[in-house]
């Protein structure tokens with residue numbers, strides 16, 4: 001179980017964390033935007049205030065490369081760091097998780113081919129967006145020779161998370177909308193995932209309820225709502241750590257790379273066409289728990305969205321996405337073929353009704369040109 005601590009203005013909780021864990025030399029994995037954040041100022045003065053050495057590592061990019069992680073591991077070991085603090089969004093978390101996982105391994109071989117061995121290095125995560133929930137998951141992604149390398153290991157889960165609502169204060173509004181939608185998709189997809197458990201569905205319900213309750217205040221940049229949204233995204237992250245994401249996420253990655261739109265925007269577009277499609281094709285259930293379970297699950301999911309009927313909740317999700325007035329996709333119907341060919345089949349398996357190629361094409365067409373999908377699974 002992770003420890004969650006909540007930041008106050010002077011970060012005395014962080015002082016206490018460092019003291020309690022006997023930390024003397026920490027690696028700070030962060031993006032350049034840390035300089036704009038109150039926590040950035042905390043770390044600037046930390047070395048002068050306390051006998052702690054900080055090794056800062058920012059030499060990585062979004063969708064981090066394996067080579068960057070290797071540099072981070074060298075720096076970690078070279079400077080004899082005893083712990084890692086990750087401040088940032090998904091990329092900083094990915095890099096920090098990998099450094100922790102790889103730092104005790106044999107450097108003469110690829111870290112990606114070695115068996116993970118638990119190590120005592122402490123990892124503290126400070127998420128600076130309310131979206132990925134990466135601080136709660138055992139997953140990390142790095143790229144090697146242009147290929148995505150997915151890592152899943154319990155050692156990736158940070159032992160402690162610091163919730164710092166002030167980190168969201170300066171985020172651009174579009175980014176806030178997209179990260180919130182990512183968390184809402186995590187909540188919904190983990191709920192209907194074939195891997196869901198009663199624990200994961202409880203976490204999803206909590207996340208969805210908190211997102212809906214705090215959306216308005218969060219978009220208005222209210223401090224309390226920002227803090228609650230961070231926590232909501234964290235719960236959604238814990239839900240996907242158990243149940244994983246489904247067809248919505250499987251379909252969204254290529255939208256991001258093809259049109260350059262943020263991940264949460266792409267995921268929300270996919271979920272807004274996927275959800276009604278599933279409700280129209282519920283008789284083709286592939287969840288081993290069966291069709292009755294599935295109908296009941298969709299009804300309970302509607303309850304989490306404060307709706308009585310399953311279709312009503314899917315419509316409500318679509319209305320939330322449209323109400324955010326996200327920029328239109330520079331889309332072309334001719335892209336449907338490219339999009340269909342890149343859907344990750346492993347994530348599709350998590351979906352309780354598996355869309356076939358024809359259905360996926362139809363769903364993409366609907367989100368690109370607003371055409372109503374009729375194709376069910378064969």
Ligand SMILES: [Fe+2]
Pocket residue numbers: 132182186249263267
């Ligand atoms: Fe996501």
